[in-house]
Amino acid sequence: MPLNVGDKLLLTIADIAFGGEGVGRMDDFVVFVPFVLVGEVVEVEITEVKKNFARAKLLRIEKPSPERVEPACRYFGRCGGCQYQHIEYAAQLRLKQKQIADLFERIGKFPSDLVGTVTPCPQPYGYRNRIMIRSQWNKPEQKLNIGFVRWDCGLVEDIEECKIAEPVLNGQITHVRAHPPPRGGLKVVLRVPPEDWDVPPDSFFQSNFFLLPRLVETVREFLRSGPGAPASRRPVEPAGGTPALPAQHLVDLYCGVGFFGIQLADAVESFVGVEYDRRAVESARRNALARKANNGEFIAKAVEEVLPELLKKFSAEKTTVLLDPPRKGCLPQTLKLLREARPAQVIYVSCHPATMARDLNILCGDGVFNLTHVQPLDMFPQTQHVECVADLRAAENLANLRNVDSTEQT
Numbered sequence: 001m002p003l004n005v006g007d008k009l010l011l012t013i014a015d016i017a018f019g020g021e022g023v024g025r026m027d028d029f030v031v032f033v034p035f036v037l038v039g040e041v042v043e044v045e046i047t048e049v050k051k052n053f054a055r056a057k058l059l060r061i062e063k064p065s066p067e068r069v070e071p072a073c074r075y076f077g078r079c080g081g082c083q084y085q086h087i088e089y090a091a092q093l094r095l096k097q098k099q100i101a102d103l104f105e106r107i108g109k110f111p112s113d114l115v116g117t118v119t120p121c122p123q124p125y126g127y128r129n130r131i132m133i134r135s136q137w138n139k140p141e142q143k144l145n146i147g148f149v150r151w152d153c154g155l156v157e158d159i160e161e162c163k164i165a166e167p168v169l170n171g172q173i174t175h176v177r178a179h180p181p182p183r184g185g186l187k188v189v190l191r192v193p194p195e196d197w198d199v200p201p202d203s204f205f206q207s208n209f210f211l212l213p214r215l216v217e218t219v220r221e222f223l224r225s226g227p228g229a230p231a232s233r234r235p236v237e238p239a240g241g242t243p244a245l246p247a248q249h250l251v252d253l254y255c256g257v258g259f260f261g262i263q264l265a266d267a268v269e270s271f272v273g274v275e276y277d278r279r280a281v282e283s284a285r286r287n288a289l290a291r292k293a294n295n296g297e298f299i300a301k302a303v304e305e306v307l308p309e310l311l312k313k314f315s316a317e318k319t320t321v322l323l324d325p326p327r328k329g330c331l332p333q334t335l336k337l338l339r340e341a342r343p344a345q346v347i348y349v350s351c352h353p354a355t356m357a358r359d360l361n362i363l364c365g366d367g368v369f370n371l372t373h374v375q376p377l378d379m380f381p382q383t384q385h386v387e388c389v390a391d392l393r394a395a396e397n398l399a400n401l402r403n404v405d406s407t408e409q410t
Contacts, residue, residue, distance in 0.1 A: 003026065003029065003031075003046050003049050003054050004046065004049065005046050005047060005048065005049060006045065006046060007045070007046045008043060008044070008045050008046075008059065009026060009043070009044060009046075010041060010042070010043055010044075010062060011024030011025070011026065011031060011033065011041070011042055011044055011056075012024060012039070012040070012041050013033065013036045013037060013038055013039065013040045013041075013042065014038065015038060016036075016037070016038060016095055016099070017032065017099075018099045018102070018103055018353070018354065018384070019083075019384050020034060020083030020084065020384040021033060021034050021055075022034070022035075022036035022037070022038070022040075022042075024036075024042075024044070029053070029054065030052070030053040030054070031044065031046070031053065031054045031055070031056050032053060032054070032055045032056070033055075033056050033057070033058055034057075034058065034083070034151065035058050035077055035083075035086055036058060036061075037064075037065035037067055037068055037086070037087060037091075038065065039063075039065050040061060040062075040063055040064055040065050040068070041061075041062040041063035042058055042059075042060065042061050042062060042063075043058075043059045043060040043061075043062060044056035044057060044058055044059055045057050045059055057152075067087055067088050067091040068086055068087065068088075069085075069086060069087065069088045070086075071085035071086050072085060072125060072163045073085055073162075073163040073164075075147075075148075075157055075159050078150055078151070078152075078157050079147065079148045079150065079151070079157045079159060080148055080149050080150050080151035080152075080157075081148050081162065081164065081383065082163075082164060082382040082383050083151075083382075083383055083384045084381075084382050084383065084384070085163075085382045089120070089124050089381065092378070092381065092382070093117070093118040093120055093378060094118075096118050096376060096378065096386045097115060097116075097117055097118045097376060099353070100115050100118075100353045100374070100376050100386065100388065101113075101115040103353050103354050103357050104353070104357045104360075104374065106357075107354060107357040107358055107361065108357035108358070108360050108361040108364075108371075109361055110357070110360070110361075110364075110371055110374075114371055114372070114373060114374055115374045115376065116373060116374065116375045116376065117376075118376040118377065118378050118386065119211070119214055119218070119375065119376065119377040119378060120378055121208065121210055121211045121377075121378045121379065121381045122210050122211065123210045124381035124382065125163050125164055125381070125382070126163070126164065126165065126166055126167060127164060127166065127208050127209075127210050127211075127381065128162070128164050128165045128166060128169070128207050128208065129166050129169070129191065129192040129194070129205075129207055129208070129209055130189065130190070130191045130192070130205075130207045131162060131165050131169055131189075131190050132187055132188070132189050132190070133146055133147055133148060133159070133173065133176065133187075133188050133190065134146070134147070134148070134149060134156050134185075134186070134187050134188070135156070135180065135181040135183070135184050135185065135186045135187075135188070136155065136156035136184045136185065137183070137184035138158070144180050144181070144183075144184060145157070145158040145184075146158060146159070146173075146176060146177055146180060146181075146188075147159035148162075159173070160173065160174070160177065161173060163382075164381070164382050164383070165190075166192050168192055169190045169191075169192060172190040173190065176188055176190070189201070192209075194209065196290070197257065197259070197287055198257065198283040198286045198287050198290075199257050199283060200257075200277075200279040200280060200283055202279075203256060203257055203277060203279065203280040203283065204256045204257075204280075205256065205257065205259065206259070206379065207379070207380075208379040208380070211377055211378065211379050212379075214377060215349075215377055215379065215387060215389070216260070216263050216264075218375050218377065218389045219260060219264065219322070219347055219349065219389055220263075220264060220267060222345075222347050222373075222389065222391040223250070223264060223267055223268070223320055223345075223347065224267060225391075226248060226320045226344065226345040226347075248268055248269065248318045248319065248320060248344075249268060249269060249270050249271065249272075249314040249315075249318060249319045249320070250264060250267075250268045250270070250271040250272075250296075250319075250320050250321075250322060251271070251272055251274070251307075251310055251311070251314070251319060251320070251321045251322065251343070252271060252272065252273040252274065252322045252324075253274050253303045253307070253321065253322065253323050253324070253325070253334075254274070254275065254303060254323065254324050254325045254326070255273030255274060255275045255280075255284060255298065255324070256275055256277070256280050256284070256324070257280050257283040257284050257287055258273050258275075258281075258283070258284030258285075258287050258288055258296075258298060259287075260322055260324065260349075261273040261284075261288075261293075261296055261298075261322075262284070262287055262288050262291055262293045262296070264322075265288075265291075265293035265295055265296055266293075268295070268320075269295065270295050270296060271293075271295065271296035271297075272296060272297050272298070272299065272310060273296065273297070273298040273299070274298075274299050274301065274303050274306055274307070274310070275298065275299075275300060276300070276301065276302050276303070277300075278300045281298045281299070281300040282300075284298045285298055303331075303334055304331060304333045304334055304337070307334060307337050307338075308337060308341075311337065311338075311341035311343065312341075314343075316341055316342055316343050316344060316394070317344050318344065319343040319344060319345075320343065320344065320345040320346070320347060321338060321343045321345070321346045321347070322346075322347045322349070323346060323347070323348045323349065323350075324348075324349040324350070325350065327350075327351060327352040327355065328352075328355060329350070329352070329355035329356065329358060329359045330359050332362075335359060335362045335363055338363060339362075339363060339365075339368045339369075342368060342369075342394045342396075343394065344393065344394050345391070345392065345393055345394070346363065346369060346392040347389065347390070347391060347392075348360065348388075348389070348390040348392065349387070349388070349389050349390075350387070350388055350390075351379070351380070351385055351386070351387050351388075352385075353376075353386065353388050356388055356390065360390060360392065363392060364392065367395050368394070368395060369392040369393065369394055369395065370392065370393050370395055371390060371391070371392050372391045372392065372393055373390070373391050374388055374389070374390045374391075375388065375389045375390075376388045377389070
């Protein structure tokens with residue numbers, strides 16, 4: 001039966017796609033519906049029809065899921081910031097794990113069991129330390145809307161608070177509304193600066209302070225089991241009682257203000273951070289000085305420009321490369337250089353599992369690297385987004401580790 005815009009129908013939701021839309025079918029024709037859960041029977045109205053799928057808006061829930069909850073935010077369903085406030089938090093974590101595993105299987109061609117369970121955020125609301133609100137002239141109501149872009153159109157939803165933002169940011173929203181921008185079309189960035197970190201206004205820093213320590217610890221755990229660590233993955237205790245540093249080097253690409261390199265400086269003999277943003281690099285140097293991380297350096301150049309020399313500078317079997325690229329992922333040239341140099345370990349940090357799976361598929365092509373584990377962390381509760389950390393090993397290095405471990409066990 002052909003579908004047309006305006007048609008109303010009942011659907012049973014079979015899945016939730018990455019991005020948050022529910023998947024229903026009408027005579028094997030896929031219909032995407034937002035703000036639903038698996039197993040729900042819903043009445044929808046078709047809003048868009050394409051060759052292979054249609055989109056619809058939710059009209060009524062005929063049979064709700066037991067995992068459905070009342071959204072905390074009065075703007076949910078209009079504001080485009082959150083997709084999952086209608087889902088209880090434990091179910092959000094299970095949903096995200098399945099979505100990531102499916103993406104890695106479909107895009108990366110990796111076994112789904114390489115993806116771990118999602119590390120929960122200790123504070124599922126009131127966690128964001130940075131938001132960007134927009135202004136837009138509302139002609140019908142003759143007023144300036146200040147808020148977030150709606151999910152269903154380019155209009156701005158006028159808001160007075162954001163439930164996932166830290167409380168101090170809601171105070172800033174009140175201030176902006178009391179002193180509005182002079183016109184529409186402007187963006188206002190509101191931010192809680194990280195304590196004791198030098199961060200330029202436009203430079204990147206993780207937007208969730210509450211789960212950030214666990215993110216660092218996850219990267220550290222991967223690093224400590226990397227190329228310079230003992231085969232048993234335990235730190236060596238020399239006679240003096242001070243743990244010995246693994247004999248390895250860290251190359252921190254897309255390093256921003258130096259967060260990961262500085263945080264991990266005590267786990268390596270040396271590190272180098274690379275970042276195109278010169279102001280961020282200046283801040284990174286000040287951050288390293290403030291934390292006495294004196295075993296590293298920072299380079300203000302494009303990754304692709306300096307990576308060949310860096311990979312020649314350090315012994316491949318003692319080098320870990322940390323990747324924390326923008327959402328679009330790495331450039332093909334970067335992946336090509338890494339495949340050619342074959343550092344013993346690559347740790348990839350990303351907030352976009354799809355581009356991450358694509359890049360890891362390239363790195364692991366022809367057995368150059370092996371993916372050992374993907375650890376998701378819910379840095380963005382109530383939304384479709386999730387942070388992932390992946391541990392890759394050069395094939396020959398991983399084989400050596402397994403051989404040593406096998407010998408130890410016998």
